[in-house]
Amino acid sequence: MSPALILVLLLSTGQHGGQGATGCWMSCQKHVQDAALRSQVCKLCVTSGRADAWVLELAKVNPVPQAALRSALADPNWRVRWAVLRAQAKVRGHTEPRVLADWVAEASAKEEVLACVTAARAAAQAGRSTATFLKDAGSKGGAAAARIWAHRDAVREALEVEVYSEERQLRGEALVHLAAFLGQSPARVLLSAMARRPESGDEAAASALLSVADKQGTSVGRMLLLEAKSQDQALINRLFAIYSKELETLQKGLSATDPANRRATVQALRRYGPLAQRELERALTDTEALVRRLAALGLAEAEGLTPSEAASRRVRAEGVPLATRRAWLQVAAADKGCEPFLLEVGRDASLPAEVRGEAVAWLAECDGNSRRRFQVLSPFLEDAQVLVRAGAVRALSVPRSEEGDAAIAAALGDSAPEVVAAALEVVGRQRQLPQVEAAVALLGSEHPEVREAAAHTLEKIGRAQHVRPLSQTLQSDSVASVRVAAAQALATLGGPFAASALSQALSKDPDSHVQHVARRGLERLGFSPP
Numbered sequence: 001m002s003p004a005l006i007l008v009l010l011l012s013t014g015q016h017g018g019q020g021a022t023g024c025w026m027s028c029q030k031h032v033q034d035a036a037l038r039s040q041v042c043k044l045c046v047t048s049g050r051a052d053a054w055v056l057e058l059a060k061v062n063p064v065p066q067a068a069l070r071s072a073l074a075d076p077n078w079r080v081r082w083a084v085l086r087a088q089a090k091v092r093g094h095t096e097p098r099v100l101a102d103w104v105a106e107a108s109a110k111e112e113v114l115a116c117v118t119a120a121r122a123a124a125q126a127g128r129s130t131a132t133f134l135k136d137a138g139s140k141g142g143a144a145a146a147r148i149w150a151h152r153d154a155v156r157e158a159l160e161v162e163v164y165s166e167e168r169q170l171r172g173e174a175l176v177h178l179a180a181f182l183g184q185s186p187a188r189v190l191l192s193a194m195a196r197r198p199e200s201g202d203e204a205a206a207s208a209l210l211s212v213a214d215k216q217g218t219s220v221g222r223m224l225l226l227e228a229k230s231q232d233q234a235l236i237n238r239l240f241a242i243y244s245k246e247l248e249t250l251q252k253g254l255s256a257t258d259p260a261n262r263r264a265t266v267q268a269l270r271r272y273g274p275l276a277q278r279e280l281e282r283a284l285t286d287t288e289a290l291v292r293r294l295a296a297l298g299l300a301e302a303e304g305l306t307p308s309e310a311a312s313r314r315v316r317a318e319g320v321p322l323a324t325r326r327a328w329l330q331v332a333a334a335d336k337g338c339e340p341f342l343l344e345v346g347r348d349a350s351l352p353a354e355v356r357g358e359a360v361a362w363l364a365e366c367d368g369n370s371r372r373r374f375q376v377l378s379p380f381l382e383d384a385q386v387l388v389r390a391g392a393v394r395a396l397s398v399p400r401s402e403e404g405d406a407a408i409a410a411a412l413g414d415s416a417p418e419v420v421a422a423a424l425e426v427v428g429r430q431r432q433l434p435q436v437e438a439a440v441a442l443l444g445s446e447h448p449e450v451r452e453a454a455a456h457t458l459e460k461i462g463r464a465q466h467v468r469p470l471s472q473t474l475q476s477d478s479v480a481s482v483r484v485a486a487a488q489a490l491a492t493l494g495g496p497f498a499a500s501a502l503s504q505a506l507s508k509d510p511d512s513h514v515q516h517v518a519r520r521g522l523e524r525l526g527f528s529p530p
Contacts, residue, residue: 024051027080031071037061052083059087073103074114081118082125094138096122101137104144116148117158124180155181160193164204171204172211186212187220187227194235206242210271219273222302243275251279259288266291270298277302284327292327293334300331307335315345315355325355333362339376342366346380346388357391364395374403381407386416393422397429405432412438417447424450428457436461440469448479455485459492467493471501480511487514491521499525 024045032038032054040061044053055072058065064087073084082100089099100119107115123133130148134141148155159181162174179186190209194202206220213220220243224236253265266283269276276298283295300310311332315325329345332338345351345359360380363373373395380392393411396404411423412435424442427435439461442454455473458466467490474486487505490498498521505518506529522529 020051021045021049023077024054027051027072027075027077028054031075032058032065032068034065034068037065037068051077052079055080055083056087059090064091074111078118078121081114082122085118085122095136097134097137097141101134101141101144104134104147105140112147113151113154113158116151116155119144119148120155120159120181121177124177127180129183130181152181163190163193163208164197164201166204168204168207168211171208172215175208175212176215185223185227187223191227191232191235194238199238202238203242206239209239210243213271213273219271219275219298219302221273221275222304223273225274240275243272247272247276247279250276251282254279254283254286259291262286262288262291263294266294266298270294270301273298273302281324284324285321289330293331296327296331307331308338308341311335312341312345315359316348316351322352322354322358326358329355329358329362333365338366339363343376346391353385353387356385357387357389360388360391361394364398373399374401374407381411386418389414389416390418390422393419393426397426400430408432409435409438412442417445417450420445420447421449421453424453424457428460431461433461436463436466440466443469443473448482451477451479451482452485455482455489459485459489462489462493464493464495467495467497467501471497474501474505474509474514480514483509483511483514484517487517487521491517491524494525499527503527503529 025042028042028045029038032041037058041054041057044057045051055069058068069084069087072080075081075084085099085103086096088094089096092099100122104112104115104119119130119134123130126133131145134145137144156178159174159178162170163178165171165174175186175190179189182189184192186209190205194205197205209220209223213223220239224239228236247269250265250268253261253268256262256265262283266280269279269283280295280298280302284292284299286292286295296310297307299314300307303310305313311328314320314328315332329342332341335341342359342363346356346363348356360377363377377392377395380388380395383389383392389411393408396407408423408426411419412427414420414423420442424439426432427439436458439454439457442450443458445451445454451473455470458470462470470486470489470493474483474490477483477486483505487502490501502518502521502525506515506522509515509518519529
């Protein structure tokens with residue numbers, strides 16, 4: 001074997017069904033004695049990525065190497081044994097269950113447990129019980145099913161060994177197969193196994209259930225919650241002790257500076273479900289929207305609710321911070337058929353105005369009937385609550401319509417600065433060029449949030465003639481956030497007068513953030529400020 005191939009095999013260890021390329025290669029080398037045939041089929045361990053590919057390849061050889069197939073039928077890897085039976089079925093022109101039933105029914109006492117375990121795992125992999133899997137397996141199907149069930153304790157013991165295997169990648173699949181064989185939930189099967197085993201094996205048991213939860217799209221906390229009985233309390237506490245240590249390590253990732261790391265942490269926390277409620281609640285306040293959404297989805301899954309159902313509970317609960325309610329509304333807006341829920345929240349006068357306004361604003365992201373969106377929003381545009389009106393204006397951003405444009409123009413003259421700022425935001429997003437002079441005029445508003453929104457709007461739709469009013473804003477506005485917005489707009493519009501204004505801000509503005517934005521703006525325009 002070449003050094004390069006050895007390296008590939010080592011790097012592939014543990015992949016694909018628990019055996020990996022190294023185990024596959026060793027298995028192939030053991031059972032295939034002919035050197036030429038070895039070189040032909042064993043390379044599939046690397047190229048195919050499947051532990052059983054080399055066995056299935058043997059069925060294509062003429063004549064079929066029966067000695068190699070008979071040898072592989074005793075392989076410790078069930079996938080290899082099952083592949084032998086599949087290869088034999090192909091050669092004989094029989095169904096796979098029939099060949100399996102024949103083997104189980106005719107197996108000697110020495111190999112009967114191995115045959116029964118193979119049958120149990122093949123059936124479980126197909127999502128069926130052994131009796132159902134072998135129902136139409138020919139004349140020996142019934143006898144084979146009876147023999148397997150008669151040896152169920154031996155099958156259980158063999159699969160439990162893999163649940164507690166030192167090879168982590170084997171555990172989850174073994175637990176799923178054992179659960180399917182016994183007709184019980186994975187959590188119930190695991191708790192029963194733990195009752196018979198010492199606590200020293202609990203880490204393996206905990207990782208097996210976590211693997212199952214990951215593959216089935218659920219959580220260990222939810223699985224245990226649905227299965228728990230009073231007599232299980234001590235066993236569940238043993239699992240909780242292990243999961244608590246893992247959560248303690250994971251929660252550090254919530255403070256990572258890289259959003260990608262925080263997203264990965266929340267995804268990992270979702271596998272713990274109710275056990276990670278505290279950590280997921282913390283993630284709801286994250287600065288990144290996707291992190292908040294993932295956390296909310298994890299909490300909904302932990303309660304066995306749809307995102308909209310969970311959002312309905314949390315949004316209406318007393319004492320919930322606005323940031324948390326916003327996260328739930330965002331999740332609800334991404335849920336299919338979210339419009340009725342968001343409208344219900346928007347119309348609920350018992351809720352705070354900011355919550356109602358947020359719900360209405362999220363209608364823009366909903367998959368409702370866009371053609372009647374303006375009609376739906378019209379009552380909210382006239383609402384007595386300022387924040388509700390502002391939310392309705394923001395919701396007009398999608399889709400754009402003549403009625404919507406008229407409503408935005410009217411909102412630019414609203415007495416409430418929140419509504420005007422929302423209208424400016426939509427003007428910029430939709431690039432409504434006819435409103436550019438209105439945005440320029442609003443740079444002189446008495447309300448800082450309106451002036452800031454106007455500057456942001458001009459960043460999107462402004463022209464060269466608007467550099468002068470933005471420069472004046474950058475030079476003289478008393479609010480730093482407004483000057484920052486003006487500097488950003490000037491950096492986008494460009495030109496010598498914009499560069500001059502940014503240079504003045506860099507050298508004279510008292511706010512460090514304004515200076516920073518001015519410096520970045522100059523660099524964007526091709527200058528190298530000191």
